[in-house]
Amino acid sequence: MQIIKYPEKETWANLLTRPTARLKEIEKKVKPILKKVKKKGDKALLYYALELDKAVLTDLLVSQEEIEEAKKQVSRPLKQAIAKAYKNIEKFHLAQQEKFKPVSTMTGVTCWRKSVPIQRVGFYIPGGTAPLFSTVLMLGIPAKIAGCEQVIMTTPPNREGKVHPAILYTADLVGVSKIIKSGGAQAIGALAYGTSQTPRVYKIFGPGNQFVTAAKQLVAKQGVAIDMPAGPSEVAILADDTANPAFIAADLLSQAEHGIDSQTLLVTTNEEIIQKVAIELVAQIEKLPRKEMARISMTNSRCFLVRNHEEALDLLNEYAPEHLIIATQDAKVLAERVINAGSVFLGNYTPEAAGDYASGTNHTLPTNGFAKAYSGVSLDSFMKKITFQHITEEGLQNIGGIVEKMAEAEMLIAHKEAISIRLRHLQESKANNQ
Amino acid sequence: MQIIKYPEKETWANLLTRPTARLKEIEKKVKPILKKVKKKGDKALLYYALELDKAVLTDLLVSQEEIEEAKKQVSRPLKQAIAKAYKNIEKFHLAQQEKFKPVSTMTGVTCWRKSVPIQRVGFYIPGGTAPLFSTVLMLGIPAKIAGCEQVIMTTPPNREGKVHPAILYTADLVGVSKIIKSGGAQAIGALAYGTSQTPRVYKIFGPGNQFVTAAKQLVAKQGVAIDMPAGPSEVAILADDTANPAFIAADLLSQAEHGIDSQTLLVTTNEEIIQKVAIELVAQIEKLPRKEMARISMTNSRCFLVRNHEEALDLLNEYAPEHLIIATQDAKVLAERVINAGSVFLGNYTPEAAGDYASGTNHTLPTNGFAKAYSGVSLDSFMKKITFQHITEEGLQNIGGIVEKMAEAEMLIAHKEAISIRLRHLQESKANNQ
Structure with a gap:
């Protein structure tokens, strides 16, 4: 953890720099993949499944039997947890429904708006070690509330050609129409151009590695909407002397375990707490299965000692974190002054993990400073607003x-x-x- | 006007094809311009003003004197018209303000959202023959309601190094913070990267030619938000036997005069009306100063004769027009079935031109079929929504x-x-x- 004491405002921009992805080189690798999918469709998907995922597939489509099988494999306690998270996420996103009343701008001139679901949307759900079924909930629940007609999900198969049961279980729960076993840039190509198995969608959602991100940006230029530009996940914590150092360390680590490029920031007016958090980090990191990853990520972590909360907020608004935890006595007052952030967590008992899974807010949020102009995923992301007028x-x-x-x-x-x-x-x- | 009678559904996709921009070649020209602006800042802007706009500038910034001068040059009747349009646009966009109530998803778990203005936004206003001051209103009024701190406008100077007085007058009216005399890709570069005269913005709005569009897409990949991908303007008209052929012809021509690549579509169940509209077109086009442009554009115009209104709506939803005029007896009923469109105009006395200028709705709308996933510009476009939670x-x-x-x-x-x-x-x- 790099400690920076009382940095001058002129140095902030430099100190807050994020690592830039080498997008150009990745694009070079992604372009031929997209081209091949556009030209050869399902054949290309099967080819890349073998080539990149090392999976021999006979069918790209997840079958009803596979879904039924998955339902049996998910444990009852996990199902119950998912059901409760589902309810919370649904409640928060249902509250985002809007009713527009017609506006009479002049006598005889009436204007109104209407939210209409995007007919076909696509989800990309990464595979790999961590089966992100929570993302299926975060995208699937608002898509269902919006009323999207078709929800097409792509996710890479493992070497046995299977998809993690928790992913299949939640996909079924949110009413995904079709699940295609395909990952990486090729899956984005399938969603953007369509193949005989994959219906072409109008908007693509979901996280992914740099290949997926590059592919999403490339198809976006061709007119397919995407949820938002993506970068590594981030958390910034603002703490005063009422914060609990052990909690702060745990929150930093829960971000750091995402990947070696995860960004963590601690901003505080209290010098003592920095030392205490550092001690807690050493103790807690040892117990983590992903400690090697977390350790590398934590070397890039930055800790800012600032003069007062005003300076802290200026610094944080300049950084525009994806997640911002305010662990201070006057958290609610300070929250009012947040201008740039994806999602904000107030107080000592509001860890980011709660919002990641179950409190109700969406966890698909703008990273990389994009919170300066972008919102996280919400019900709106699955609808477009059409204006109407009658004169x-x-x-x-x-x-x-x-x-x-x-x-x-x-x-x-x-x-x-x-x-x-x-x-x-x-x-x-x-x-x-x- | 190409007339297509009772086309089979399988042929629609082909018949509804839009001309594709040769973006790749344009990108090649735009990339070095962006690079130069990033590296040389204001010097590059002055260079391109001379090179491309043939304007010798001593200062990039529009001065207060120039604004005062412009205020005198705009006629009183035009000022009065602008004031009335302003009021309507303001009224419709004010009605888009949202208040979110906190949601208690579980006992002790409270989540809420807040709309926060994007701090710095940039407008691109094209120069050329038609001074699009209406776009200044359409972008500036919601930005003002949102509360954006800084609004930076770029617009190309004419050969005398001046900007059209109506543009300066409306920019002053909506409270634009700074006006930079720069056009084309270089202006987009200035807004995206910042120069010593141009503050860097987080989101760029506004129409432009293919160079501007390509530049916007390129900086979007670098993390600057843009309003939406752009293409040539479009109108589709759905007419039955209660529609007035002279009005239809006038509406088609008002789209066609935008440029040779403007798209116009007429969909009808009534064969007779096609002939009548064709006759009206011939008569009306003669009186237009931009008739040459309109004539070229109208050769690409397509007229679909369909079996019934259901087929008409399916066809139109497949096309996803920027503007849709429904000139039928049951316009309000049919409007309910519109799924993909930017803005919809109902009845014989609701021409698109009303919405282009003054009825209250925004005229910055998704073209090129993007209405399948994108909304037009609204108050939301100038804000982001931050989620909060307290446990x-x-x-x-x-x-x-x-x-x-x-x-x-x-x-x-x-x-x-x-x-x-x-x-x-x-x-x-x-x-x-x-």
Whole structure:
């Protein structure tokens, strides 16, 4: 853990730098994969499953039997935990439903908006050692509330050609329409272009390694929407002397175990706590199965000693962390001053892990400073808002002159004419009626 | 106008194809421009102003004197029209403000969301023959309501080094913080990277030519948010025998005058109306100053004769038009079945031009079929939503076991420990108190 005491504001940008991904080199590897999937479809997916996942597949599609099998394999206590998390996530995302009332902007001019589900969405769920079934919940529950017609999930098979039962169980729970055994850039290609087994989707969600991220960015340029640009996961903790050093260490480590590039930040006004957290880290890290990964990640960890909470918040808003834990006495007051963050956790008993799994908020959040402009995934992410308007004859008479004047000034005379021709028609009808 | 009678569903995708931009070649030209701006800042902007806009600039920044001068040059009637449009746009976007109530997902577990303005946003306003001051209103009014701290606008200077007075007048009206005389890809570079005159922004809005679009997509890959991917403007009209052929022709032409690549579609169940519209088009096009452009654009126009309104809506939802005019008797009923569109206009007296300028809805909308996944610009576009949560000691006892179980199943033991260490602490405190 690198300790930085009272850094001057001019040095912040430098001190807060994140490691930049070598996207260019990765893109070079990803482009031919996407091309091949576009051209050869399922054949390419089967080829890459063998080549990259070392899995011999006879079918890309997860069968109903596999799902039934998975249901039996998931333990009852895990099912119960998932059911409770499901309920919380559902409750929080249901509260995000909006009803727009029509707005009468002028007499006879009525405008409104309507949220409409995106018809076909795709999820990418990573495989590997940690089966991220929680992400299936975080994407699947809002997609279900939104009413997306088709939800296509891709996830890499293991060497036996299987998918982790917890992933299949939760996918079934949230009503995923189809599960394709494919990972990496090739899965993103399948979702973006479609194959005979994979319906083409309009928006792709979900985390992934640098290949997946690069593939998502490339297909985004071709018009497929993506949830957000991705980077390594991050947590920043703001602590004062009321914070518990053991809790802070545990929260830092729960971020550090994600990967060697995970980012952890501790910002405090209290010098003593830094020492105490350091001691706790040494003790706690030993007990972790992923301690080697966590250790490497923690060497990049930065700890900032600052003069006061105002400075702390300025620094944190400049960093724009994915997760921000405020473990201070006046956490609620300080939370009001957070401008850039993905999700904020208040107090000593609100660990990030709660939001990662079960409290109700979404865990798909902007990393890499993107919280300055991006929101995390929410119900909105699965819908688009269409505007509507209706203008009566009287309304057109009220608004017509305004539009004519403005269109004329923009030298778009056909725009003006679209109004004038209607106004003339109304005048003529009126004259004929008299 | 190409007339297609009763096309089979299998042929739709082909018939609805849009021209694809040759983005690759354009990217090749744009990349060195972005690089130069990143490296040389204002010097590069001055260089390109001379090289591409043929303007000798002594200062990149629009001065207060220039704004005062512009205010005098805009006519009083135009000012009055702008003021009325402003009020309507403001009213519709004010109605988009949201208040989230905290949600208690479990006893002791409270989650909520908050909309926070994006601190620095950038607008690109094209120059050229048509001074698009209406776009300044469409972007500036929601940015103002959102409360964005800094709004940086870039717009190309003319050969005299000036900006159109209507653009300066409206920029001042909506409270733009700074106006930079720069256009094309170089302006996007300035907004994305910052120069000594241009503050770096977190999100870039606004229309532009293919160079601007390519530049926006390139900086988006580097983490700057953009409003949406852009393509040529489009209108689709659904008409029955109650529609007025002269109005339809006027609406088609008001789209066609935007540029030679503008897309226009007419879908109808009534064969007669096609002929009538064709006759009207010939008559009306003659009177337009931009008739040459409109004529080229109209050669790409497609007219679909379909069996019934259900087929019409399926076809239109497949196309996902930026603008959709429903000029039918049962417009309101049909509107309910629109799934993919940017903005919808109902009835004979609701021309697209009304929404382009003054009715209240935003005119920055998804083109190129992106309406399948993207919404138009709204108040949301200028804010991000941050989630918050607070868990009490009791709350942690309620949710702790769920999180532990799930984290364990995902093999993320440090996540589990972040909960367990707190639960143990609570248990110990309780034991000590007894």
